[in-house]
Amino acid sequence: NALDQLASLLTGYERFSARFEQFSSGEQGTRGEVTSGYLAVSRPDKFVWNTETPFPQEIVSDGEYIWIYDTDLEQATRKSADQNTESAPALILNGRIHELDRMYEVTLLQRSVDMEVFELIPKIPQEAMFSRIRLLFKDAVLSEFLLDDTLGQRSTIMLSEVQLNPELDESIFSFTPPDDIDVLYESDR
């Protein structure tokens, strides 16, 4: 079924890296800007999401903490990692199929020789942050996310230069804040 097919595409590798381009759009069409950067995942719970343009922002998680560093804002905040690991995109990137299955109904919308499109609909809409998620795989590699959130905004993320199990320097998943900025260590909420 669709879940097994999605599982086969999202599991079987430990590390994942890609460049991304992202834009948000509301009902009246494109609204936000296009942001672009680099992401890397080292399963089970380390990831890096570095936006380069239009504003530099680094989001780095070593599995225990998540650091959010906004260069322009001259501020870095450390939060505990467990708050954000439940978000659907994090579950997808980490290949945590059981949790995904628990929260989302997975269907295979389209399938062709070199392309699959999956749709994820929340089983309990009130609790979900996204009303619909679509995943596009090209040649069995994740290449696009479409995330419709509950306020009618769609975030489209296009991946390029995707690498499965790339050689990654593990130090990219640990962050030390530069010394001339505001550093905040957030206690658990």
Add this chain to the structure above:
Amino acid sequence: CSSKPPLLPESMQAQRPVYDLNDWILEGRMSLRLEDRSDSVSIHWQQKQRDYEINVSAGPFNQSVARLEGRPGFVEMQVAGEETLYTARSPEALMNAMLGWSLPVSHGIYWVKGIPDPNVIFETHESERGFSFAQSGWKIDASRFEQVNPNLLLPRRIRMEREGLTITLIVSQWRL
């Protein structure tokens, strides 16, 4: 607030075009810092005359956190993950209730352009980096001014501080 053209003090006359600008879209990053708690969000703020629409989103996937639509005296707000549409007279009270923080929207319409709200008294302060003033209990520092078009000088960085809450807005794009 009154609709008669604001009485600009002598020092503000040069900013007349900025006061008259009330059709703009601002895209930016904003950090909210309250004691040891802080969040950074993306802001899309569209102003059309006295009507505004503000989208707050956060996280790597730019998920919507909240959406406000309103004009002086009325605001509607939707919060991510909740069905209900909240309405109120002022955005500040509603945001505080729903998000635990609030953007001083009523004055912010002017502050984000780096000018004081002309309808309320203010005090200008010395600032080598830009232009700073105090108004309604807030201290505002606007800096990184750029010529957005021949007669419009707008800031790219606005810091707003009041009793432990510091809001820093970095504008990545002004769309007029």
